[in-house]
Amino acid sequence: MQDKRGHLIEVAEQLFGQYGFEGTSIRQLAKEAGVNIAMISYYFGSKEKLVQAIIETKGQRFQNYIRDLDPVENADPWRKIEKVIEFYVNMFSNNPHFQSIVFREVALAQRSEVAESIAKMVAGNMSAIRQILEEGIQAGVFRQVDVPMTVAMMVGTIRQILQYRRISDQVLTFFEPDSSEKVTESMIRDRVYAFLVDLFRQHLLIRNT
Amino acid sequence: MQDKRGHLIEVAEQLFGQYGFEGTSIRQLAKEAGVNIAMISYYFGSKEKLVQAIIETKGQRFQNYIRDLDPVENADPWRKIEKVIEFYVNMFSNNPHFQSIVFREVALAQRSEVAESIAKMVAGNMSAIRQILEEGIQAGVFRQVDVPMTVAMMVGTIRQILQYRRISDQVLTFFEPDSSEKVTESMIRDRVYAFLVDLFRQHLLIRNT
DNA sequence: AATTCAATCAAACGATTGTTTAGTTTTGCA
DNA sequence: TGCAAAACTAAACAATCGTTTGATTGAATT
Numbered sequence: 001m002q003d004k005r006g007h008l009i010e011v012a013e014q015l016f017g018q019y020g021f022e023g024t025s026i027r028q029l030a031k032e033a034g035v036n037i038a039m040i041s042y043y044f045g046s047k048e049k050l051v052q053a054i055i056e057t058k059g060q061r062f063q064n065y066i067r068d069l070d071p072v073e074n075a076d077p078w079r080k081i082e083k084v085i086e087f088y089v090n091m092f093s094n095n096p097h098f099q100s101i102v103f104r105e106v107a108l109a110q111r112s113e114v115a116e117s118i119a120k121m122v123a124g125n126m127s128a129i130r131q132i133l134e135e136g137i138q139a140g141v142f143r144q145v146d147v148p149m150t151v152a153m154m155v156g157t158i159r160q161i162l163q164y165r166r167i168s169d170q171v172l173t174f175f176e177p178d179s180s181e182k183v184t185e186s187m188i189r190d191r192v193y194a195f196l197v198d199l200f201r202q203h204l205l206i207r208n209t
Numbered sequence: 210m211q212d213k214r215g216h217l218i219e220v221a222e223q224l225f226g227q228y229g230f231e232g233t234s235i236r237q238l239a240k241e242a243g244v245n246i247a248m249i250s251y252y253f254g255s256k257e258k259l260v261q262a263i264i265e266t267k268g269q270r271f272q273n274y275i276r277d278l279d280p281v282e283n284a285d286p287w288r289k290i291e292k293v294i295e296f297y298v299n300m301f302s303n304n305p306h307f308q309s310i311v312f313r314e315v316a317l318a319q320r321s322e323v324a325e326s327i328a329k330m331v332a333g334n335m336s337a338i339r340q341i342l343e344e345g346i347q348a349g350v351f352r353q354v355d356v357p358m359t360v361a362m363m364v365g366t367i368r369q370i371l372q373y374r375r376i377s378d379q380v381l382t383f384f385e386p387d388s389s390e391k392v393t394e395s396m397i398r399d400r401v402y403a404f405l406v407d408l409f410r411q412h413l414l415i416r417n418t
Numbered sequence: 419a420a421t422t423c424a425a426t427c428a429a430a431c432g433a434t435t436g437t438t439t440a441g442t443t444t445t446g447c448a
Numbered sequence: 449t450g451c452a453a454a455a456c457t458a459a460a461c462a463a464t465c466g467t468t469t470g471a472t473t474g475a476a477t478t
Contacts, residue, residue, distance in 0.1 A: 004455090020317055022231035026436055036457055041437060100316055107309055107372055108229055122373075149370065149404040153362065156369025160361040167315055167328060195358040202411045213425090235466055245427055250467055 005043045008033050013054050017097025020104060021051060051101065051114050058098050059121045062091060077136030078205065084129055085154065085196045092158045093189050096166075103159070126151055133204075142204045150203070154196060161192050214252045217242050222263050226306025229313060230260060260310065260323050267307050268330045271300060286345030287414065293338055294363065294405045301367045302398050305375075312368070335360055342413075351413045359412070363405060370401050 011033040015024045026047060030037040044050040092099055105114050129151050136142035165188050220242040224233045235256060239246040253259040301308055314323050338360050345351035374397050 018317075019319065020229065020231060020313075022229060023317065023319065025434075027434085037436090038438080038457070039455090042455080047436065103372075104229075104313065104316070107313070108227075108232065109375070110228065110232065146400070146404050149366075149400065152369040152373065153366040153404070153408070156365035156367070157358075157362040158365070159369065160365030161358065163312075163316055164331075164361065167318060167324065191355070191358065195355050195362070199362070199408070199412055203408055234464075236464085246466090247427070247468080248425085251425080256466065 004035060004039065008035065008040065008043060008050070009054055009057055012050055013058060013097050013101065016051065016054070017100040021047075021101075048111055048114075051105070051111065052117065054098070054101065055105075055114055055117045055121070058095075059102075059117065063121060063124055077132055077139060077141055080132045081136070081200055081204065082197060084132065085193060085200065088154060089158055089189055089193050089196070092162050093185060096162065099159070136204070141206065143206055145204060154200075157196060158192055161188060213244060213248065217244065217249065217252060217259070218263055218266055221259055222267060222306050222310065225260065225263070226309040230256075230310075257320055257323075260314070260320065261326065263307075263310065264314075264323055264326045264330070267304075268311075268326065272330060272333055286341055286348060286350055289341045290345070290409055290413065291406060293341065294402060294409065297363060298367055298398055298402050298405075301371050302394060305371065308368070345413070350415065352415055354413060363409075366405060367401055370397060 008029075012024075012029055015029055015032060018024075026037050026040055030040065040047065040050060044053055102118055105111065106118055109115055126148075130147050133142060133145070133147050133150065137144055165183070217238075221233075221238055224238055224241060227233075235246055235249055239249065249256065249259060253262055311327055314320065315327055318324050335357075339356050342351060342354070342356050342359065346353055374392070
């Protein structure tokens with residue numbers, strides 16, 4: 001193994017996401033990653049700074065994406081919104097552990113440096129979406145909606161669906177009460193996307209019929 | 210102090226909500242509650258069974274409420290929906306610690322008995338809302354929406370707003386970028402309610418203009 | 419007054435926590 | 449080849465973890 005530090009971040013992301021920060025021990029992590037327990041202190045300084053490293057390393061991936069929508073889909077706010085929804089659905093679906101860590105850290109607000117990194121990351125993405133929305137409003141294509149609430153609605157909906165669907169049969173059958181066939185992740189993903197696009201269309205678009 | 214068991218549940222709810230299950234020690238809890246550490250095992254058997262007791266004791270409050278909407282606001286689905294939104298906004302706002310515990314337990318899915326209790330509680334409330342929605346659909350007042358997604362959207366939005374607003378200045382200023390005055394809990398509560406009512410109106414109601 | 423039983427306590431249980439130490443191995447460069 | 453720096457290890461560190469023990473208190477019952 002070459003990149004032991006990177007591998008530790010990878011394994012830690014998975015374990016912290018699955019069992020929580022306090023619920024994961026250094027020894028469990030070291031064993032899972034196949035390294036000596038002293039390596040965590042050696043590479044990161046402390047367990048706390050390891051979370052920090054996860055947030056900062058993995059978080060960068062999501063930082064620049066939304067900004068890149070701007071040149072691609074030029075001057076069509078609605079197309080951009082669709083892309084944003086698609087991006088967030090995929091992001092939450094593909095990085096459940098990372099998302100668990102992020103939102104748990106926000107909720108607990110114990111490790112202040114971590115919370116600071118997250119706040120910066122979130123604020124960046126939020127203001128990008130806000131910009132798209134306000135662009136559409138000023139272009140006369142979108143209604144004058146409550147922008148922060150709209151953003152929170154999108155993220156909150158996706159989180160709620162993807163978090164709950166992993167859980168017990170009772171809630172699972174709630175999603176698919178009649179059909180007995182297995183509900184796959186991609187089915188859920190498509191359904192959330194379709195729902196949100198429909199919701200945003202009615203919430204956002206000015207009807208000119 | 211008379212009801213030491215009840216008081217322990219009260220304090221444990223606050224601490225588990227604030228610091229998480231693994232992040233709260235028995236000694237910290239005992240100290241905060243002003244009882245001997247042996248009392249937790251004495252009353253509940255174990256730390257794990259204490260969470261179970263919290264969920265079951267506090268959870269009952271929310272079980273029967275929605276069912277009671279039925280006789281009160283008879284035969285007006287939209288009025289019921291407004292009431293449901295109001296109820297959920299208040300519930301999440303007034304019981305942040307309880308909600309933190311519930312959703313963290315769902316996300317971690319470590320303690321299976323706890324998850325089972327929660328699933329039962331959630332399933333009960335969900336099916337009540339589902340019934341209201343389907344009533345409205347069959348009465349021809351509501352559009353034929355994706356019911357589970359709609360419910361998840363409501364809950365997810367409220368959670369997202371109330372959870373994030375407790376956090377750092379950067380996200381707070383996102384909510385109120387221009388005004389410098391303090392954002393109060395009740396302001397947020399009113400704003401989420403107004404947003405959701407507006408959203409549901411467009412999402413749900415069939416326009417007969 | 420004697421007995422019973424639940425409530426409460428300080429103290430100790432072994433296990434596990436995150437971190438450090440002191441020593442060894444490996445690596446890359448002169 | 450020699451040597452310093454980096455990588456890595458087993459072992460120990462003190463602290464804390466959840467739980468149990470055994471003794472003591474208090475109030476109610478016989």
